Amino acid sequence: MTVTPAMITCDTTDATALATWWAEQTGGTITEENEGWYVIVSVPGGPLLAFQKVDEPTPGKNRLHLDVVADDLDAEVERLRGAGAGLVAERGDESFRWVTLTDPAGNEFCVAPRS
Incomplete structure (x- = not known):
């Protein structure tokens, strides 16, 4: 058995703003918003990108x-x-x-x- 990467998720304090930025840079489209808590971007030819709202950013290098x-x-x-x-x-x-x-x-x- 194997797994297939389907989505890459990023924690952020502003999921909508960051998803919008990445959608613009990749030619992607926001396909799901979930009231700004979990936003999904469909990227042509790539995996889905997701942006999950968190209270505080993760410290240090990702x-x-x-x-x-x-x-x-x-x-x-x-x-x-x-x-x-x-x-x-x-x-x-x-x-x-x-x-x-x-x-x-x-x-x-x-x-x-x-x-």
């Missing part, structure tokens, strides 16, 4: 994060930063590079070139 890919790494990082993402670090070397960003709630995610 142990699980999203890796997303882009056709033009530099252009996509610029677009995401313009949309409110924060820069953590540019990483890698000439053979493979990626950029670690934060979403508006401070959750880290990485952007890499599509291979």
Whole structure:
């Protein structure tokens, strides 16, 4: 027997706002809102993303994060930063590079070139 990942869930103090941001960045659609307590985003070609309202954010670095890919790494990082993402670090070397960003709630995610 095996399991299949179906949804990635993120705790946040404002589930609707963070779900809306991720829906805009991924071309996704909010498919379920549950009065702002649990918001689900359907992403084209990807797993569902869910955002669960919690009273306090989880302290420290998140142990699980999203890796997303882009056709033009530099252009996509610029677009995401313009949309409110924060820069953590540019990483890698000439053979493979990626950029670690934060979403508006401070959750880290990485952007890499599509291979």
